[in-house]
Amino acid sequence: MSNLSITGSQSTPAISGDWNAGILTMTGDSYPENSFDLFNQVIDWVEHFLADGKRPLSLELHLLYLNTSSVRAIMDVFDLLDDAHAEGHPVSVNWHYDRRNERVAELAEEFKEDCSFPFAIVAHD
Amino acid sequence: MKRDIEDLGRRIEQLLAQPEYRDHPLREALDEVWRALLDQTTRLDRVTHISDGYQSLSKERENDLDERFQKQLRKLEKLARISDHYQRMMQDLNVALSDASNRDVLTGLANRRHLMHRLKEESERASRSGLPYTIAMLDIDHFKRINDTLGHAAGDRALIEVGRILQSSLREYDLCGRWGGEEFMLIMPGTTLVSAHALAQRVCKSIREQAGEPQAGQSISASVGISAYRHGEHYSDAVERADAALLEAKRRGRDCIMLSEA
Numbered sequence: 289m290s291n292l293s294i295t296g297s298q299s300t301p302a303i304s305g306d307w308n309a310g311i312l313t314m315t316g317d318s319y320p321e322n323s324f325d326l327f328n329q330v331i332d333w334v335e336h337f338l339a340d341g342k343r344p345l346s347l348e349l350h351l352l353y354l355n356t357s358s359v360r361a362i363m364d365v366f367d368l369l370d371d372a373h374a375e376g377h378p379v380s381v382n383w384h385y386d387r388r389n390e391r392v393a394e395l396a397e398e399f400k401e402d403c404s405f406p407f408a409i410v411a412h413d
Numbered sequence: 414m415k416r417d418i419e420d421l422g423r424r425i426e427q428l429l430a431q432p433e434y435r436d437h438p439l440r441e442a443l444d445e446v447w448r449a450l451l452d453q454t455t456r457l458d459r460v461t462h463i464s465d466g467y468q469s470l471s472k473e474r475e476n477d478l479d480e481r482f483q484k485q486l487r488k489l490e491k492l493a494r495i496s497d498h499y500q501r502m503m504q505d506l507n508v509a510l511s512d513a514s515n516r517d518v519l520t521g522l523a524n525r526r527h528l529m530h531r532l533k534e535e536s537e538r539a540s541r542s543g544l545p546y547t548i549a550m551l552d553i554d555h556f557k558r559i560n561d562t563l564g565h566a567a568g569d570r571a572l573i574e575v576g577r578i579l580q581s582s583l584r585e586y587d588l589c590g591r592w593g594g595e596e597f598m599l600i601m602p603g604t605t606l607v608s609a610h611a612l613a614q615r616v617c618k619s620i621r622e623q624a625g626e627p628q629a630g631q632s633i634s635a636s637v638g639i640s641a642y643r644h645g646e647h648y649s650d651a652v653e654r655a656d657a658a659l660l661e662a663k664r665r666g667r668d669c670i671m672l673s674e675a
Contacts, residue, residue: 353499355499395498401491
């Protein structure tokens, strides 16, 4: 498997998966026309990574607005991480937000519920 | 039941083993009946065992399905909760944007866009109800001189102060805003030229008394032109008449109020 690189647009987040470093980054808003197509690539990449030994995987999220199907896709990714974590796979999520936009932190908090793996909500100035 | 059969079995085995019954005509029949019973019992046990197996398998599946169903349900609830939260965030953002797009950044008053929207609404309302509304255009006298001699910060302070005076002299249904530059507009629904004139006089007095910076040797006055909306006309016609009256006030030496003919 190789790196994942999807250019962002006004309605889709910029996504990059660094296979060697084990880091998946998503930045921006997400209300794509076809979120199934977009996030299938992400879920595929995560599944492949998790199937390839037990190297640590870290998600660095700088997400702002998500429409419903994007919320669902992110929850699916977290489910994958949860299962992997249960099998002793070192996975983690860092959800970054701008301190001026406290609501993003509230939303990240809601995503975090029921997640058993390390999940940090990180404020930035 | 099982113990009964075991007791019966022991008794039958004993009877069958006794030598004096060896040639008894019922012995062979008893032997056969006994074997058939044992056979049936074994079979019954096996059927019960298999049936139990199926039952526990289906129970397991039911539990598994139930667990999966509950999990999906929780996931769906979470999805709806988060999605609703995002939607509220968007709505609040819309309100903030709409507010920002209708407000003058410097004075916090309505901007020209907002004023024009209100003029349109008031014109429609006046046409329906027959109640008049009046427009006052107010312009700060010699504003350029304030900017040139005291700097733009002083000019900004003057604009903010005039805005504050206008805002505080309004009634509930009136709207004031910044039309552009140093020009302000008041929209007064259900008001005649006479009462609009009285209100403008109070405003101009307050501006003379409060808006200047005496320590900088600066006093401020304003000129006003007032017009009343005429039924059926486009609001821009009423605005033009107020503007023309304002020009007339300027021509007459400023610091005065002119009414456009009703």
